[in-house]
Amino acid sequence: MLLNLIRTQTCVRYPPGFACRRQHMDHSLVLDLLAQGKVKAAKDAFENNPTDLHGVTQLIPALAKREKNIHASFAAYRKCVEHTDPDAVLLSSLLETCRNEKKGVREAVELVWRDLRKFQITPTLPLLTAILQASSSSVYLEGIGHEIYHRYLRDFERVDSLLCAALIRSFSSQDEVQTVRSIIEWMGTFANHRNLFNAFTFAALFHFCAQTEALDFGRECLNKLEESRILDAGNEDPRSIAYLCNHTLAMYTKCGKPKEGFRVWQIMKKRNIFPNANTFANLFSLAVKADSSAIYKEVYEEFLTNPPELSGIGPGLLNNNLMLMLHHFEGLDTAISTFMDYKANGAKFTLENWTLVIAYCTQSKNMDKAMELLDKARSEGIEPDNFLYQTMLDACSEARDLKNGRTIHRYILQTKSTSHLRTEAIRVALLRMYAVCDGFERAMLLFKDWKRQGKESRASVWSVLFEACLQERNVEQAFALLESMQAESVKPNQRICEYLAILVGQTRSLSYMPVLEQMIEKEFGGKMDEAFINAMSTLYSHCKGPDVAYQYLLNVTRKGCKHVRLTAWNSVLHGCSETKDTALARVVFKEIQKRRFVPLVSSWNYYMKAHTQEGMEAVLSIFEAMVKNKIEPTRVSFDVLLSVDKSKCTIAELKRIENHLGEHRYLSSNKRLLRKLAWMISRVEHANLSA
Secondary structure (H helix, E strand, O other): OHHHHHHHHHHOOOOOOOOHHHHOOOOOHHHHHHHOOOHHHHHHHHHHOOOOHHHHHHHHHHHHHOOOOHHHHHHHHHHHHHHOOOOHHHHHHHHHHHHHHOOOHHHHHHHHHHHHHHOOOOOOHHHHHHHHHHHHHOOOOOOHHHHHHHHHHHHOOOOOHHHHHHHHHOOOOHHHHHHHHHHHHHHOOOOOHHHHOOHHHHHHHHHHHHHHOOHHHHHHHHHHHHHHOOOOOOOOOHHHHHHHHHHHHHHHHHOOOHHHHHHHHHHHHHOOOOOOHHHHHHHHHHHHHHOOHHHHHHHHHHHHHOOOOOOOOOOHHHHHHHHHHHHHHHOHHHHHHHHHHHHHOOOOOOHHHHHHHHHHHHHOOOHHHHHHHHHHHHHOOOOOOHHHHHHHHHHHHHHOOHHHHHHHHHHHHHOOOOHHHHOHHHHHHHHHHHHHHHOHHHHHHHHHHHHHOOOOOOHHHHHHHHHHHHHHOOHHHHHHHHHHHHHOOOOOOHHHHHHHHHHHHHHOOHHHHHHHHHHHHHHOOOOOOHHHHHHHHHHHHHHOOHHHHHHHHHHHHHOOOOOOOHHHHHHHHHHHHHHOOHHHHHHHHHHHHHOOOOOOHHHHHHHHHHOHHHOHHHHHHHHHHHHHOOOOOOHHHHHHHOOOOHHHOOHHHHHHHHHHHHOOOOOOOOHHHHHHHHHHHHHHHHHHHHO
16 A cells, blocks of 8 residues: 555655656656666666656666666666755655665665755655655664654644554664653544554554563553454454454563463454464464463364465464474474374475474484475475574584484585585584584594685684594694694684683693693683683683682683673682682682672582581581572582581581481482481491490
8 A cells, every 4th residue: 555655656746845846847758768668778868867856766666677776776866866856756766666676675764764854855654654664674773763753743734544553663662662652642633543543553552562562551552442443343454453463462472471362362253353374373372372271272273173364474484383382282293293284285384384393303302303304395395594404413413413414414515506515604513513423533524625625714613623622532632723723824712712721621731721821811811701711710720729710710800801600600619629628618609799699509519518627517507508598409418418527427417417308308218318317327326335
């Protein structure tokens, strides 16, 4: 409707006040040539007369459609603007052309919005509607809704529902609820206000509420919808009502109230509002969110009884949400069998649908079924994309499935398009698969082969080889690889440094510490992420002692790094527990509390273990402080308590442990703990009798 309105305005009539000169222009040679289908000749004629607004208005869509050249359309627009002031019709022509061709929409919106203000053009309603629709669907120009509302629309004597819906959709922040309320009040001031509040306007309101999760405002809009009597039979087109219903359901799902949304749908169903494919897609998502078998059964039965028509919409979302729901309530096998039955009955499946069902198979470690479905998709002409191949390769790595990994590699090489191996993510996934499944040497051969082919490898690809060295605990090979990498002027990333730090720590290879520290200081300084800091603190704690690790974390913190988290401090506590450094453990634990971290049960366990040489009373007091802080003790917690030398325990202290053990039903039946505790009690009693 909107495009027809713009087209009518472009070709037949022009708004008064700013397009008078169009009505008194000389005959347009460009229009004559376009009428004869001579686009190239029309373009040449425009080059000779770039002030021909009539001609360029029609030339812009002709260049995009017949010449398949959106850049030429932009060039024609810019040339015209250089020689004469544009008007609203010309702006509409450029914007409509880009939206029809689905190319250059972002550039067109920004250009039209800039020229509208630059030349102080009086806009038409269709032009403002087109700007709002394009900006909300393609790129959100910050503040565009506010400016159009306050700068242009407040002076209009009449507006239409399409513009109001587009205006509401241009807002997307929770802070803008009050602005949208004022727009609703402003719409009510027009003489045709009843026509403004139609299905599309309310759908836009519910879309806004879903985006901002403003459920209370959504309920207000729902009350206003009831007052408008739009849902009464015959007042609106059934497709418009279904569109409205879909956005209402989406709002309740997004706002975390799926059961309330389902009740709304039941009310709508009683009013003979028939769902379409998008409605069912929303209902499937709603059933999963509600985690309700009753809603699932009713929705699925309705879907089987009244299957929707797929005309005019893509089936991808419907099929995906159906799979999600079946997988959630019936399990993977039922979901896949239903998927294949649905496919056999003529349903059209997109690459996205195949990707989803294959991903489910890989998640359940069923690689053979995943490969079977991949082969079936390829046999039906579905070309897997990078994401699907990467998903499969990652699954092969996790399952250590070299056979299927090689098959996928062959599929990638057989693909007509060579773009797959140009993608870094695919090369990383392939390299990791071979490194995990076939060892470092095989991955290195593939890597060298890519280098011979001239494929550039950034640090992210190199990092897979370092990961393989870590897997094989080969520190010499890792640092030899580092030298090769630096020789090729590739800067190591933090992931590589993290792998090297873990590897040096695991192998206790202190001779490599100076090389690693020098490289880290040179490449990163104080710019380090959380995983890297964790690896370095663990390395220092294991190789140089917890006191060095503690100083390292303090230095990093003083440099302004904000990525020193609880895990890093935990590694220092772990070191203290191994060295039984009670004094440092107290300092570190106070540091954790000072920085307002909530100590984990592992933190308390390390802290207790560091005090075991001080006797049971010290360790037990820490344990009871942990319980007081509502931290659930684990089996390891009781193991630490029972690791205290029996000579430093009393019967009363062991009885307190017995009471604590009895309070935890998951641990009170642990036979190993009970035997250990009984043995300690008997040993202490025997020692007391002997004394």
